[in-house]
Amino acid sequence: MKFLVCISNVPDTTTKITFTPDNKEFNKAGVQFVINPWDEYALTRAIELKEAAGSGTVTVLNVGEADTEPNIRKALAIGADDAIRVNAHPQDAYFVAEQIAAIAKEGAYDVILMGKESIDYNGFQVHGMVGEMLGIPTVAPAMKLDMSGNTATLEREIEGGKEIVSVNTPFVASCQQPMCEPRIPNMRGIMTARTKPLKVVAAVGEPARTQVSEFALPPKKQGVKLIDAANAGELIKLLRNEAKVI
Amino acid sequence: MSVLVVVECDKGEVKKSSLEVATYGAKVAAQLGTTATAIAVGEATEANLAKLGEQGIAKVLYDAEPRLKDFVNNAYTKLIATAAEQEGAKVIVLANSNIGAAVGSRLSVRLKASLATNVVDLPKTDGGSFTVKRGAFSGKAFADVTLSGDRKIIAVKKNSLEAQHEAGKTAEVSSFSAQLSDADFADAPKQVVMQDQAGGVLLPEAERVVSGGRGMKGPENWHLIEDLAKALGAATACSKPVSDVDWRPHHEHVGQTGITVSPNLYIACGISGAIQHLAGVNSSKVIVVINKDPEAPFFKAADYGIVGDVFEVLPKLTAAVKELG
Numbered sequence A: 001m002k003f004l005v006c007i008s009n010v011p012d013t014t015t016k017i018t019f020t021p022d023n024k025e026f027n028k029a030g031v032q033f034v035i036n037p038w039d040e041y042a043l044t045r046a047i048e049l050k051e052a053a054g055s056g057t058v059t060v061l062n063v064g065e066a067d068t069e070p071n072i073r074k075a076l077a078i079g080a081d082d083a084i085r086v087n088a089h090p091q092d093a094y095f096v097a098e099q100i101a102a103i104a105k106e107g108a109y110d111v112i113l114m115g116k117e118s119i120d121y122n123g124f125q126v127h128g129m130v131g132e133m134l135g136i137p138t139v140a141p142a143m144k145l146d147m148s149g150n151t152a153t154l155e156r157e158i159e160g161g162k163e164i165v166s167v168n169t170p171f172v173a174s175c176q177q178p179m180c181e182p183r184i185p186n187m188r189g190i191m192t193a194r195t196k197p198l199k200v201v202a203a204v205g206e207p208a209r210t211q212v213s214e215f216a217l218p219p220k221k222q223g224v225k226l227i228d229a230a231n232a233g234e235l236i237k238l239l240r241n242e243a244k245v246i
Numbered sequence B: 001m002s003v004l005v006v007v008e009c010d011k012g013e014v015k016k017s018s019l020e021v022a023t024y025g026a027k028v029a030a031q032l033g034t035t036a037t038a039i040a041v042g043e044a045t046e047a048n049l050a051k052l053g054e055q056g057i058a059k060v061l062y063d064a065e066p067r068l069k070d071f072v073n074n075a076y077t078k079l080i081a082t083a084a085e086q087e088g089a090k091v092i093v094l095a096n097s098n099i100g101a102a103v104g105s106r107l108s109v110r111l112k113a114s115l116a117t118n119v120v121d122l123p124k125t126d127g128g129s130f131t132v133k134r135g136a137f138s139g140k141a142f143a144d145v146t147l148s149g150d151r152k153i154i155a156v157k158k159n160s161l162e163a164q165h166e167a168g169k170t171a172e173v174s175s176f177s178a179q180l181s182d183a184d185f186a187d188a189p190k191q192v193v194m195q196d197q198a199g200g201v202l203l204p205e206a207e208r209v210v211s212g213g214r215g216m217k218g219p220e221n222w223h224l225i226e227d228l229a230k231a232l233g234a235a236t237a238c239s240k241p242v243s244d245v246d247w248r249p250h251h252e253h254v255g256q257t258g259i260t261v262s263p264n265l266y267i268a269c270g271i272s273g274a275i276q277h278l279a280g281v282n283s284s285k286v287i288v289v290i291n292k293d294p295e296a297p298f299f300k301a302a303d304y305g306i307v308g309d310v311f312e313v314l315p316k317l318t319a320a321v322k323e324l325g
């Protein structure tokens, strides 16, 4: 079984978000980048399934510029076998999906795993695009993934419940908890990651279909209005008469 | 050139988020000088679909194929694509839900359309361009995105605009068939398992949410959260550590790695307000924080706060709600 795991390089979850003075770009200064937290579920589950089967490969794929390589190496340290970086600025989801679809097709991958969504752009869309480009099913977001031969059984989260879905390879799934306990690299992993293959390839396909013209921060809160705990019922009156939400 | 709106139905009712989507679609249609047609998915009744006229929908298409009752990615995609072609739709509006995202992303490739998800406001359409505001960086920012294609697909974030209700207006409901075959249902779910919703309010659709963190001390104390939720007609939620240790089910976990909610009212009880938690709730209209630590970071993101012990405060709040009647 050949697994392709797509990882995106995103600001650490504790990052205070700021933009350049013209509000056109995200201000990367001083920002720590991490593997998108959802993608860690995809990566760990692929490694677990490969180990359980006793054969197969796990390839990680990122569409990004050279500054994403530390996180690609981290994925290799966690246990992926090799990596591919499409050397391009990830312009938009469509552009990223085109790159993933091209690599998936060329390498004839059986299982293409991603995270539910990127925590920077919150698109929740690349998986469906890739599935459609390749003409294969997509299961998103998946909370559980088991494989038996070429058949996968997944639990897909729907609003208010879940669906049990079964699909044959090749397919795309986007992963979220509680699929597995994401692994962290150990010392041996970090040592071997240095020599694992990381191939850099050029981008293909059509240009992006969307452009960000401007970023903005949400309006600041007015400040909290405190109500005395002894008089807690007062809060309910304020919620009805002042905030008008109950 | 029309606007096609995808409305999700469940047990005969149009979902609240889809009433918002219908309103959004009707407003976009008015901006573009055209009309809005809806395509209904899920289990619907003709009477409820006709009521979409109140949101400004002119016509509703409905395929009564029984296998469309549950979500089937390929079948839904083909159904909506066929409706879009028939109606000559240039703009398709759907909910930023698990169904909307799954279908919208496939449709964008099939129909060669530009897609914007997580959209929070009506488009700016001056000078022929089409720009929408969308949430980014997990609620910490917004991005204005210009959609360049001839066709556009917009997934509207829940509770971003209020559904309009023009009483008495009805939409024409017409039956529609996308000629779906067995092959289109190959990825149909084997089984659908719905959760027991506390008080019957579905968290992602809820207008009010009462949420508990580690400060609640243990699952045996959750009746305090549930009582207040019930009195308010609210859904219940929790922080990540609470679901990690199984005090509460995973589907109640909100935040960066859980679900994102944007209710009118979010009441946080014994939750510190870590940045990853805030990411899932910070687009709530009004945030109330109850925490015994006056330095808890959540107070900075709150509109109202009570510095106090949840075990004393919660029963008082529940009693006060009941008094309101």
Ligand SMILES: Cc1cc2nc3c(=O)[nH]c(=O)nc-3n(C[C@H](O)[C@H](O)[C@H](O)COP(=O)(O)OP(=O)(O)OC[C@H]3O[C@@H](n4cnc5c(N)ncnc54)[C@H](O)[C@@H]3O)c2cc1C
Pocket (backbone or CB within 6 Å): A006, A007, A008, A009, A025, A026, A036, A038, A039, A061, A062, A063, A064, A089, A090, A091, A092, A093, A094, A096, A113, A114, A115, A116, A117, A118, A120, A121, A122, A123, A124, A125, A126, A127, A174, A208, A210, A211, A212
């Ligand atoms: C600062 C900044 C500026 C940006 N500017 C623009 C812009 O001008 N115009 C624009 O349209 N978009 C812009 N983007 C969005 C960016 O291109 C996104 O990475 C891309 O759109 C995919 O993210 P998504 O949220 O849509 O993906 P989602 O659909 O949320 O991602 C789902 C999964 O797809 C995979 N994936 C996502 N991205 C990659 C990747 N790069 N490589 C490998 N796998 C990936 C991951 O597994 C991820 O979990 C910008 C993003 C940032 C952070």
Ligand SMILES: Cc1cc2nc3c(=O)[nH]c(=O)nc-3n(C[C@H](O)[C@H](O)[C@H](O)COP(=O)(O)OP(=O)(O)OC[C@H]3O[C@@H](n4cnc5c(N)ncnc54)[C@H](O)[C@@H]3O)c2cc1C
Pocket (backbone or CB within 6 Å): A013, A037, B212, B213, B214, B215, B216, B238, B239, B240, B241, B242, B253, B254, B255, B256, B257, B258, B269, B270, B271, B272, B273, B274, B275, B276, B277, B280, B290, B291, B292, B293, B296, B308, B309, B310, B311
């Ligand atoms: C990558 C990553 C992703 C994450 N994603 C999420 C996420 O999606 N959602 C999420 O919630 N967390 C997430 N976290 C965890 C997050 O960082 C916090 O650890 C978590 O939100 C804390 O939960 P809590 O507020 O319930 O507990 P604590 O931080 O322990 O806070 C408990 C609070 O209760 C108060 N308290 C105690 N007793 C009482 C009492 N009797 N009355 C009133 N108040 C009381 C305390 O003062 C304290 O403020 C993530 C972390 C990481 C690293």
